[in-house]
Amino acid sequence: MIESIALILASTMRLATPLAFAAAGEYIAERAGMINISIEAMMLGGAFSAVWGATLTGSPVLGLVFGMLAGLLIGFIHANFSHRLTVNTYVVGLTLNLLVLGLTSFLLDVMDLSQAQVSKFAIPILSDLPLVGDALFNQRWPAYLLWILIPGIWYAMYRTRWGLNMRAIGENPSAVDATGIDVLKRQRFALLIVGVLSGLGGAYLSVGEVGLFNQNMTAARGYVVIAAVIFGGWSLKGTMIGCLVFGAADAMRLALPALGVTLNAQLLIASPYILAILAMVLFAKSNRAPGSYGRPFVRGVV
């Protein structure tokens, strides 16, 4: 019993890690007032590019870099269409999602991709802890980046001028504009960060956990990430808890059959999405969304 719990915990962590990278970025974007649905494209593009990069260079580490760059590129395209040219952000996001889904599927068909995976790194002693040791301290090494990334983002959001501006933009962009800060530029920058982090999340999924790329590999994980931020009530801690919850749902999906529990396969596959919706139903209204949440900033309109 203990063993299987440890197993599920480990699997939860593995599945939550890609979500956590992307969610860390999406958290910033949402605090700056945006709902960025192209996060799905960023993750999928990141996942593909990582394997492609690893195939090209033979190095899974460089693959991660490729993944981040792919996310950055998608974030750049999105940001310039929606927050420079003021095209509706959902139009851009949706189109990018379809574009990247089509493109990666196409390229997967016409290219030969090899397998590549970054190595595991077990932290001595800690990884031998019962129950949580394997889950927390015996992961693919990029997962440990989260331990720096998450406090880093918290610090940036709550202790720096940059974070103050981002939070203020999410609440009242007109007021921020009046102080002479270029709101759209900040929002574009936030989208670039989402791009890099979601690209990394996607890359972690492919060259981290799985070792190869499958067609539509992320399968709406990007939308689950958005749900995690909403579930977490737009706090970083809540967002990360959301990622763990959704990771656990994913882990249960894999673990239940092994535990002898028979549930319908389709129900299992759909469970993270159902759970994401339920989680939002339970927690969305008790939390306050940022003041200008989901509304594009237009100068001179209050």
Next chain:
Amino acid sequence: MSDTATRPAPPAPPKSTGVAVTTAIWWRRALPMAALYAVSLGIALTLAALLVMMTGASPWSAVEALYEGSLASPAAIGLSLDKAAPLLIVALGTCIAARAGLFNIGQEGQLLIGAAVFTTIALFMPGPGPLVLIVALIGGALGGAFWAGIAAVLYFWRGIPVVITTLLLVYISAQVVFYSVSQSWWLQEHLPTGGVMAPQSDLLPEDRWLPHFGEYPGLNFASTIVIALVLTVIVTVMLRRSTWGFRLRMLGMNRSAARRAGVSALVFGGTALLLSGAFAGFAGAAMVGGGNHRMQPGISENSGWDGLLVALVARENPVLAVPVAIFFGMLRAGGGFLASTGVPRYIVDVVTAILVLAVVFPPAFRLYQRQIATRRQAKALAAATSGAAA
């Protein structure tokens, strides 16, 4: 009294100094725009050509294949119309929701649910074919409406963004549909000799198919496109002329003013969402009834997504949606043909998406240019006056 003047007075109508002058002005405005479209579409097509070249095929042969598959023969034209019809129906629903200021982007899921409900009714309901067909089509629409209704309820009850719920529901619907065709008590195919069980339903009895016009190899197409065009007229008239359309527009443009005037966001916005779901569900039903004649998990071929894109490219204008849907339908029809030449069919998805970006780019870019230009003028003036003062 300064108040009697309107703020930006309308520009004085050009004095009739001759037609030539106005045409010249028109050209000066239209030419850069046309050039922008040309460049933007050119880049999009070049990218597509590069992708085709990756497969070893020549772009020109790809274009030929697209033409072959979509326009070259009467049958191909019929296929294009068949592919365009569901896109148009989905797009019409999207226009309605957009008018109310709501962003339903889960048509793909609503379409799948509509298809499943249609198939279920068409297979199980006893009675005369045409009656069953009509009931099943309505059922499909209701199924789609129900699926959109979930998002509507969550939005109005708990304030969860429609965007995200409709998206998540797409992925749930895919599993629902897969479940339906893999359960022997529901839709799974009944094979007499216990062959390999594909996840699909039985073929519908022929009297429950949508009427079909023409015969292969001549011009032939399902009646779906006719229904779609009739719906276009109805939707256009309702949105432009009816009190319902008037109130919907009010709601979309200013919620609180609408509410003061007695337009409930819940009733009108909710209805708009349900209707957009119903249109998507109906599109799914028509795809089964008019095309495959059986339920398959992959039946949609992204029609829900692309129908949404049609509406976006058409700027949520139902009339404009017709040519856009037909163009997208041609791409799809040609894409099937293209696949047989060894280019993966995903190329069509890629080209569609790139084209959408290429089409939204020019007007947005012009607007941006104008903003930049005013800013630059201001700076130039500032520099000039400070130079003069120094």
Next chain:
Amino acid sequence: MQTQHAEAPSGRTAPAVELRGLTKRYGSIVACDDVHLTVPQGEIHGLLGQNGAGKSTLVKMLLGLVSRDAGQILLGGRSVEIPDPLAAAELGIGMVHQHFSLVNELTVWENVTLGEPGRPDPARTKALVRSIGERYGLTVDPDVRVEELSTGERQRVEIIKCLRRDPNLLILDEPTSVLTLAESRELFSVLRRVVQDEGRTVILISHKLDEILDATDHVTIMRSGRVVAQRATCDTDERELAREMVGRELSKWVAASALGDLDRLVDPSHSTDAAMLDRTESIDEDRFPVRLRITDAYLSEEGRPQLQGLSLELRAGEITGLAGIEGNGQRALGDVLSSLIPLDSGTVEVDGVALPTGRPGVMHRAGIGVIPEDRHQSGCVLDMSVAENLVMSTVNSVATRGMVSRSRIRANAERLIEQFEISTPSPDTPMRQLSGGNQQKVVLARELSLDPKILVAAYPTRGLDVGAIEYMTQQLHAAANRGIAVLLISTELEEILTLSHHIAVIHRGAIVGRMRRVDVDAERLGMMMGGQAA
């Protein structure tokens, strides 16, 4: 008219601000036309003018929010360029905004430091907020979130935010419209200190004559984008100012309402205006039937109480003025009467019939017309045409079998445009292109065309110029004479005193006092509005 430069005392430093021939056009409209203005260092300079006179545009050019078409700006004798708000701040120009530019969810100190370069330093910023607060008497807790502050306190934060950058020139745009009388006085004493003790310069933008006369050293009057007069405040009187501002003589009644001349209103013996005296005649209490009765209304939003046991009666043919400081439940009351929100408890009755509050359109159907305080936000749809806006709540009346008739919409629009003298190029013009006064007329026309039993007018003259105010007050008066029960919600005491038969004072979501117009004692009214028992 020739521009008159106020002579700066010789031997002193160059003027703080000098504008030479500033011009700004929007399309064919000239917002500022060859404006020359000189403001000496160390004085409070009033900028007086109606809405649309060009004051805001002028200030926006100074703040780098709008680029000018021609002219020159000199600060301290030096020609400068102000491409954006940051440059304005660097040049020592600070603005206290009329519509607060604060982020509600952030704390006071975070708001104060917003928009500055460098790392935020909580300790230093908080200390600064406290020290500025002490120096000028602007006390406010730096750790509190702005959303928890009162309107007056928010303005203190705005001023601190501005002073914190140590500006040489402070610009205040209609600063008293949201303040109590006491708060306004306090504000002017702060400004006086800023000018006298520290030699800063203040530009005070206002449309209120008494305020300009009380607080400024010099005054510049603008009309239709031009400077029409410049005076030393001590050499002028309100009569002259009013004439220059409007360009004609006004009836005293309207002048009082529009320009804020409180004293004359409170003491009827000062008035010789027949209309004024008529207003103050006593009216028999029970002569008219009660149209609207609100009993024991309670309402809270997001956990904050808005209405706390409010009871109110409106009688046919009477104007009831609801006096009170902004933010004491007026908005909630207006929203309830617009069927926007339901009451938590209590009843709303029209002609004795209780209404289900909060159900869309129910108040409208019961005969309550509303002119909302924020006409842009909820009174009209700016992207729809004038004609469409005029039938917004009565679409069915111009439709047959669910289909709207364009010709009937147009006919209705043409009738109302003529009747209410709405100035619009055509009925199909988008609402956005109308001036504020005409937008307000559209809303008024629509509400009155419904033939309401009750008319709620929330801040009906806010942001309007004198002509439009004159029109508005006449219309409200006429509505009451036709037997409509009018509820006038306003923070401008002058407006209420001019128009109302009865006055009810709202404080913290309840009616704390009631009096007939004839019995008004300004002192007592002011105390009630401030929440003191009187």
